[in-house]
Amino acid sequence: MSFTGQYWEPWYIGYHPQPWLTRGMITKENPAKGLYPKLVAEGYDLHERHALMAPRPFLVSGGSGDTPKRGVPLNHSIGVNHLLGFKNRVGMTNRPTHSPNLVSNKQAYLFLNIF
Template sequence: MTLSIGTAGTTQNKTYSIYYPNRENAAIQPLSTLAYAAANALEALSKVDDVNPEKIGIVGHSYGGKWAMFASCLYEKFAAAVWIDPGIVFDDTKGSGVNYWEPWYLGYYPPPWKSTWSKTGTNAKGIYTKLRKGEYDLHELHALMAPRPFLVSGGSSDPVERWIPLNHTIAVNKLLGYSHRVAMSNRLEHEPDAESNEIVYSFFEWYLSPNE
């Protein structure tokens, strides 16, 4: 059973996310609000007949991959997760593919917004700049997944060198007594293909099947 959330409406009206309490005066970063929305979706799905609340996973691609990553790391009831080429760490070299500096992700400031969809975070505002200056990165967020399993379905935003930050989460799992909880597949393009999708399906079948 699948519960799909998110619409094209925020793209059409150029708000791109959800904001609490509103876009003009958001009290928390939009990615955290998205994570909260996903957590509520899990709670709703867990009450559906024939759904095992202990076996609910989450997956998303690109923007949705960022959403899935923050949601699964911040809400421990997600049993497993797949992040499809979201840009799993801060990286100014990948252009708009890894644009956490945008105001609808981690660079929120009250509108009107200027210079959005920029290729780097040079003119970023909000908490994003504080995180970068403080030398924080998203591998610290990934650690919250342990010991729950996750797969990075990497494309142009998440090439094979992303194993470097992923090794931090492998180390956390090892400390907790677990292994084989961090996986990554790679392709050249940002968009998933038939092969990468099959890996995603197999990952969820392996970790979320009734006998696991």
């Protein structure tokens, strides 16, 4: 699956009653609960949700769980934007760790300055 973001977190679409999983990546010892595993099992990768945001610009500031491969579903959003007559409104950056850093912050600021 190509989920971007931490959709499994309780503060996102992964809400479920406590106890919540330990923050971080999903593992056998730290499984996802709630809606997220159901969506994965049904074959969704949430490009559907991203495409609905068109033509609003958005940037995925990818951290340790968001490898460049996970950006492939963003191509659907790019396609929807092109269909609506917009270009260069979807972006993704990557870094090896989850925490933002000076480079990722600068990339986000530049994206926000454009829009």
